[in-house]
Amino acid sequence: MKNKTPYTKLCDLLSQNHALETIVRLLEWDLETMMPKEGIHLRAIQIAELSQIIHKKKTSSAFEKALSACISLKTLKIKEKDLSKREEASLHLTAEDFKKNKKLPAKFVKELTQLKAESSQIWAKAREENRFEHFQPHLEKMIAMMRKSADYIGYDEHPYDALLDQYEPHMTVKTLDKVFKELKTGLIEITNVLFNRSKAPSEILSQTVSHDDQLKFCRSILATLGLSPDIARLDTSSHPFCNSIYSKDIRLTTSIKPHTFFNAIYSTLHECGHALYEAGLPYKDFGTPLGEACSLGIHESQSRFFETFIGQGKPFIHFLTSKLKGLLPNTDVEKMYEAINVVEPSFIRIESDEVTYCLHVMVRYELEKKLLDGSLKVKDLPKAWNELMKLYFGITPPSDKEGCLQDIHWSLGLFGYFPTYALGNLYAAQLHEKLREVHPNFDALVQSGHFEPIINWLQSHIYQYGREKTPEKLVTDATKKPLSAKPYLHYLKSKYKVS
Amino acid sequence: MKNKTPYTKLCDLLSQNHALETIVRLLEWDLETMMPKEGIHLRAIQIAELSQIIHKKKTSSAFEKALSACISLKTLKIKEKDLSKREEASLHLTAEDFKKNKKLPAKFVKELTQLKAESSQIWAKAREENRFEHFQPHLEKMIAMMRKSADYIGYDEHPYDALLDQYEPHMTVKTLDKVFKELKTGLIEITNVLFNRSKAPSEILSQTVSHDDQLKFCRSILATLGLSPDIARLDTSSHPFCNSIYSKDIRLTTSIKPHTFFNAIYSTLHECGHALYEAGLPYKDFGTPLGEACSLGIHESQSRFFETFIGQGKPFIHFLTSKLKGLLPNTDVEKMYEAINVVEPSFIRIESDEVTYCLHVMVRYELEKKLLDGSLKVKDLPKAWNELMKLYFGITPPSDKEGCLQDIHWSLGLFGYFPTYALGNLYAAQLHEKLREVHPNFDALVQSGHFEPIINWLQSHIYQYGREKTPEKLVTDATKKPLSAKPYLHYLKSKYKVS
Numbered sequence: 001m002k003n004k005t006p007y008t009k010l011c012d013l014l015s016q017n018h019a020l021e022t023i024v025r026l027l028e029w030d031l032e033t034m035m036p037k038e039g040i041h042l043r044a045i046q047i048a049e050l051s052q053i054i055h056k057k058k059t060s061s062a063f064e065k066a067l068s069a070c071i072s073l074k075t076l077k078i079k080e081k082d083l084s085k086r087e088e089a090s091l092h093l094t095a096e097d098f099k100k101n102k103k104l105p106a107k108f109v110k111e112l113t114q115l116k117a118e119s120s121q122i123w124a125k126a127r128e129e130n131r132f133e134h135f136q137p138h139l140e141k142m143i144a145m146m147r148k149s150a151d152y153i154g155y156d157e158h159p160y161d162a163l164l165d166q167y168e169p170h171m172t173v174k175t176l177d178k179v180f181k182e183l184k185t186g187l188i189e190i191t192n193v194l195f196n197r198s199k200a201p202s203e204i205l206s207q208t209v210s211h212d213d214q215l216k217f218c219r220s221i222l223a224t225l226g227l228s229p230d231i232a233r234l235d236t237s238s239h240p241f242c243n244s245i246y247s248k249d250i251r252l253t254t255s256i257k258p259h260t261f262f263n264a265i266y267s268t269l270h271e272c273g274h275a276l277y278e279a280g281l282p283y284k285d286f287g288t289p290l291g292e293a294c295s296l297g298i299h300e301s302q303s304r305f306f307e308t309f310i311g312q313g314k315p316f317i318h319f320l321t322s323k324l325k326g327l328l329p330n331t332d333v334e335k336m337y338e339a340i341n342v343v344e345p346s347f348i349r350i351e352s353d354e355v356t357y358c359l360h361v362m363v364r365y366e367l368e369k370k371l372l373d374g375s376l377k378v379k380d381l382p383k384a385w386n387e388l389m390k391l392y393f394g395i396t397p398p399s400d401k402e403g404c405l406q407d408i409h410w411s412l413g414l415f416g417y418f419p420t421y422a423l424g425n426l427y428a429a430q431l432h433e434k435l436r437e438v439h440p441n442f443d444a445l446v447q448s449g450h451f452e453p454i455i456n457w458l459q460s461h462i463y464q465y466g467r468e469k470t471p472e473k474l475v476t477d478a479t480k481k482p483l484s485a486k487p488y489l490h491y492l493k494s495k496y497k498v499s
Numbered sequence: 500m501k502n503k504t505p506y507t508k509l510c511d512l513l514s515q516n517h518a519l520e521t522i523v524r525l526l527e528w529d530l531e532t533m534m535p536k537e538g539i540h541l542r543a544i545q546i547a548e549l550s551q552i553i554h555k556k557k558t559s560s561a562f563e564k565a566l567s568a569c570i571s572l573k574t575l576k577i578k579e580k581d582l583s584k585r586e587e588a589s590l591h592l593t594a595e596d597f598k599k600n601k602k603l604p605a606k607f608v609k610e611l612t613q614l615k616a617e618s619s620q621i622w623a624k625a626r627e628e629n630r631f632e633h634f635q636p637h638l639e640k641m642i643a644m645m646r647k648s649a650d651y652i653g654y655d656e657h658p659y660d661a662l663l664d665q666y667e668p669h670m671t672v673k674t675l676d677k678v679f680k681e682l683k684t685g686l687i688e689i690t691n692v693l694f695n696r697s698k699a700p701s702e703i704l705s706q707t708v709s710h711d712d713q714l715k716f717c718r719s720i721l722a723t724l725g726l727s728p729d730i731a732r733l734d735t736s737s738h739p740f741c742n743s744i745y746s747k748d749i750r751l752t753t754s755i756k757p758h759t760f761f762n763a764i765y766s767t768l769h770e771c772g773h774a775l776y777e778a779g780l781p782y783k784d785f786g787t788p789l790g791e792a793c794s795l796g797i798h799e800s801q802s803r804f805f806e807t808f809i810g811q812g813k814p815f816i817h818f819l820t821s822k823l824k825g826l827l828p829n830t831d832v833e834k835m836y837e838a839i840n841v842v843e844p845s846f847i848r849i850e851s852d853e854v855t856y857c858l859h860v861m862v863r864y865e866l867e868k869k870l871l872d873g874s875l876k877v878k879d880l881p882k883a884w885n886e887l888m889k890l891y892f893g894i895t896p897p898s899d900k901e902g903c904l905q906d907i908h909w910s911l912g913l914f915g916y917f918p919t920y921a922l923g924n925l926y927a928a929q930l931h932e933k934l935r936e937v938h939p940n941f942d943a944l945v946q947s948g949h950f951e952p953i954i955n956w957l958q959s960h961i962y963q964y965g966r967e968k969t970p971e972k973l974v975t976d977a978t979k980k981p982l983s984a985k986p987y988l989h990y991l992k993s994k995y996k997v998s
Contacts, residue, residue: 037729039748249538
């Protein structure tokens with residue numbers, strides 16, 4: 001015990017904070033899945049109390065002292081000798097995190113937390129009642145807080161960069177604008193063709209299956225993808241999610257209704273993508289930044305990879321229908337494939353198909369940049385939203401409920417978050433392209449349910465690195481190509497036969 | 500915010516600590532019911548980390564300052580004016596708790612926590628392998644720690660008093676010896692008669708019921724007793740328990756196997772007794788001592804009241820069988836009553852009947868007093884155990900597994916805990932006697948499933964007081980009689996027709 005190095009001492013502190021953070025995740029999981037309704041009052045207090053303790057610990061002078069013994073917070077020069085490259089990378093990340101955490105004054109963090117709680121409640125009510133004007137003053141306050149937040153964090157070019165960096169480290173408006181422009185142009189070209197094609201019938205997707213049978217089937221998907229019950233469990237919640245307590249205790253959920261079995265299946269696949277990533281993070285680095293996921297964009301790339309690139313392809317539908325025989329009267333592969341891959345204009349992002357999904361994200365990205373730099377006033381948001389919907393989809397939401405009030409994100413101050421959904425699809429497309437090169441029998445592997453070689457490749461090229469590399473470097477190293485919309489557009493054109 | 504009184508400020512700190520303590524309870528519940536197996540490594544760290552934070556907060560100088568602003572820790576004179584009697588009682592309890600918490604040095608608490616973790620693992624293995632000698636050195640260490648603990652806490656007459664007080668405030672060896680002597684003598688008189696009666700057949704209790712049907716039925720018991728799913732849930736675990744997160748979020752468990760449906764039912768009834776008490780604690784005092792249960796003995800009185808005094812009586816068996824029709828082929832009331840109330844010598848406490856249960860407790864009470872004062876050496880424990888078993892039950896355990904290795908308590912340092920199990924039965928008998936006086940139609944109420952008047956009486960005489968009164972005063976006020984073994988012995992003699 002006496003011979004602990006400064007680095008080991010720092011890791012102890014990191015592990016302590018991390019253990020507390022993982023408790024918050026469990027409290028959130030329990031809230032959505034298990035908690036009796038009346039537990040909510042105490043749960044809010046528990047989470048707030050613990051979060052405050054964590055923030056204090058992460059910004060404490062004791063932590064600063066332990067960190068400074070390993071690395072200079074001014075010059076970022078490593079002080080401790082004999083560290084491995086990975087340990088040095090870990091120190092740099094820890095120093096970066098600490099400096100970020102210190103930038104937001106405690107008083108501001110507390111105010112923001114209160115505003116989030118208030119504003120998300122107001123938003124839920126405003127959405128239900130379709131009264132944007134009730135949410136407007138809260139959104140105005142939130143945007144003012146976001147600007148303040150960007151100022152505290154600091155940025156070189158656009159205040160949006162400061163917010164973006166919280167979710168996708170080192171990503172900038174400059175890069176996004178370039179990549180998203182290509183993406184948007186390409187997607188509109190594709191939808192111009194697809195929106196005019198006739199729609200396949202969707203009845204095959206609404207065959208009734210009992211709650212228990214759906215849950216059992218979805219749990220078997222976890223097993224198929226190698227997620228053993230010893231490290232992962234699937235339950236139900238109103239919105240699907242994946243909370244990793246840590247790499248050996250992962251809680252997934254799906255949402256089950258009698259007529260929406262396929263939603264349950266594809267939500268499960270999506271969350272399995274997240275779970276596989278979490279399960280594959282380097283266990284030995286658990287508690288330090290190296291044991292954490294790289295970014296939200298990379299995380300989303302893993303979920304979208306399994307949900308759409310694998311899940312919505314014909315080989316997987318073959319595999320799926322073979323498992324569904326006996327559970328469904330109609331398991332016609334072609335009909336199911338067509339129904340699952342219907343592309344059409346839609347109002348609601350989370351219900352949209354794989355082609356239009358990123359267009360929904362574009363609407364939000366463009367609007368939130370303008371809200372943040374003041375070129376769009378909150379009161380004009382509904383109009384601006386509807387104009388973009390008309391432009392990209394050719395349809396106008398019947399009400400704000402199906403328009404600018406549909407997502408919870410802004411009420412929670414999650415500005416800069418939406419782009420990571422689109423980035424996830426782009427990253428996934430690049431990985432998918434590369435995987436087909438590495439495994440020319442990709443389709444055969446999927447059709448026969450042999451996902452191991454695919455997951456192994458993701459393990460050695462994505463999962464194992466944790467936060468060691470930036471998102472950009474991680475994807476470039478894995479695919480030998482820089483971030484680009486091309487592989488995604490190519491994938492869509494080829495799959496949907498748009499020349 | 501500026502006008503907070505010292506008392507309100509203290510209550511804020513108490514609520515914060517309490518919120519953290521309730522998280523530990525949720526972590527423990529999740530561990531036993533939901534957690535994937537591999538989660539155990541992190542769970543141990545989470546609980547240890549949080550427990551340490553709680554202990555620090557409860558003994559911090561900030562807490563001492565806030566407390567001292569309300570009450571003098573030396574003279575126990577209340578400093579704050581205009582407090583109600585209840586608030587003054589709360590301050591006295593808080594001061595008492597604080598002084599107790601400060602008595603154990605942080606280093607000692609840490610050592611004890613480590614020893615518990617180690618020793619309970621060794622115990623589990625020793626029990627499995629029936630090797631007392633492997634557990635012996637750890638038990639010796641634990642007893643030395645218990646003596647130290649008693650010295651730190653302080654006592655007037657017997658070191659055991661210091662330990663006892665942790666679970667049953669103000670209870671002493673002097674009182675217990677007197678009450679338990681009468682209890683033991685009475686029980687031996689009764690068993691001398693009952694052990695010689697012929698045993699009713701028990702096949703009716705081992706009728707097979709599916710896991711899902713058992714769980715559904717046990718959940719209906721919660722509803723029958725007024726525990727709505729909005730505030731309480733029932734799951735399964737290897738050993739039944741009730742963890743109250745707080746009065747509006749209570750987690751109960753039962754244990755289910757195909758042939759032991761009645762164990763599941765009676766465990767559920769037992770845990771429901773605990774849950775009703777927790778649900779009835781004064782909500783407005785939540786976070787302060789007044790919102791806590793009075794003692795372990797009082798808690799156990801509530802569980803035993805529903806499990807045995809109500810559950811094993813003929814009126815309840817009538818009610819139960821009416822519900823079991825359709826689920827079981829044989830629902831003969833008389834046969835079921837006889838089978839449920841078989842009295843016989845047994846080796847295992849938790850499997851014993853309501854008559855012999857307290858004799859099992861006596862064995863432990865007598866031995867742990869001697870272990871603590873040194874008049875019994877740990878190496879002689881198995882022999883001493885078996886001698887008492889012979890004396891009270893007329894049987895000798897075939898091995899230590901069925902003898903002195905059966906309970907986990909000593910490995911966890913829970914010395915002074917066992918007597919509360921017996922006290923629970925005595926308190927319950929007193930309450931039961933009083934309730935029959937207050938509600939002469941007690942049997943009719945139970946038989947028709949109208950538990951509300953009974954629960955209402957417990958609410959107004961037990962639940963609502965929290966820790967406001969000592970266990971002794973609580974029971975004396977409710978029953979107008981002091982603690983005594985008489986009502987319990989009278990109940991048994993009358994039920995089992997022993998003159």
